[in-house]
Amino acid sequence: MTAVLTRAAVTLEDVVKTYSGGVRALDGVSLSVPAGTFLAVMGPSGSGKSTLMHCAAGLDTPTSGKTFIEGTEISRLDETRRTVLRRSRVGFIFQQYNLLPSLSVSDNITLPLRLAGTAPDREWVRTLVERVGLAGRLHHRPSELSGGQQQRVAVARALVTRPAVVFADEPTGALDIRTAREVLDLLRTLVDELGQTVVMVTHDPAAAARADLALVMADGRIADTVPAPTAARLAHRLTELETE
Numbered sequence: 001m002t003a004v005l006t007r008a009a010v011t012l013e014d015v016v017k018t019y020s021g022g023v024r025a026l027d028g029v030s031l032s033v034p035a036g037t038f039l040a041v042m043g044p045s046g047s048g049k050s051t052l053m054h055c056a057a058g059l060d061t062p063t064s065g066k067t068f069i070e071g072t073e074i075s076r077l078d079e080t081r082r083t084v085l086r087r088s089r090v091g092f093i094f095q096q097y098n099l100l101p102s103l104s105v106s107d108n109i110t111l112p113l114r115l116a117g118t119a120p121d122r123e124w125v126r127t128l129v130e131r132v133g134l135a136g137r138l139h140h141r142p143s144e145l146s147g148g149q150q151q152r153v154a155v156a157r158a159l160v161t162r163p164a165v166v167f168a169d170e171p172t173g174a175l176d177i178r179t180a181r182e183v184l185d186l187l188r189t190l191v192d193e194l195g196q197t198v199v200m201v202t203h204d205p206a207a208a209a210r211a212d213l214a215l216v217m218a219d220g221r222i223a224d225t226v227p228a229p230t231a232a233r234l235a236h237r238l239t240e241l242e243t244e
Ligand SMILES: Nc1ncnc2c1ncn2[C@@H]1O[C@H](COP(=O)(O)OP(=O)(O)OP(=O)(O)O)[C@@H](O)[C@H]1O
Pocket: 019, 020, 021, 023, 024, 025, 043, 044, 045, 046, 047, 048, 049, 050, 051, 052
């Protein structure tokens, strides 16, 4: 048996996704994201970023190819098992926070545990609440918080099940520059200090430059893999792809 030296949190093997109408949104994508990596996914509009994220996270199934979360082949699970695995092993952060307005901050954060049928680890919840700086806001409703605070609630919610990977879809897209930087600082800290794996789709080269590695998608394929990306290099590459 071959020893696995680096544990992959997310793996894609030759993933193709074709939508009805014949659009080949993913055209044979292979990818391995080692645990503890902060990966950014960039690319022009329509290049396949969201499709990649949805297939990798088990929100959608590939037309062909395989996807794995921590070695479990999620693409071959039926809908029910996929949902169970997703609820326990995958966290999500969205551009518009997607908090439930009628629930308190505290109940929003622990909601994934209730959905997964898992008892809260109070110590872990307390650690997360402190990390995201919301200890004084636990009984507030989302509407009583700023956008940046709401996104920090969403970050805590995404981590509450101790997922193998957090998928963040334009997590700073609705925030001003300073607040966006705070949320990116938070994601960076979670990767550096807790070893969390994060996959972030973003249009913003400055946001992607906070990642360890950036993928640049074009026409459903990985056009570039950029380690230690800089905003200038990514912006230049995107401009090239958008004008090709
Ligand atoms: N449900 C769908 N049905 C048909 N075509 C789709 C569907 N979802 C996406 N597509 C097509 O697949 C391709 C890739 O779309 P995708 O949303 O993954 O791109 P993206 O890079 O995330 O774009 P954006 O940056 O604009 O969000 C596009 O041509 C898109 O029109």
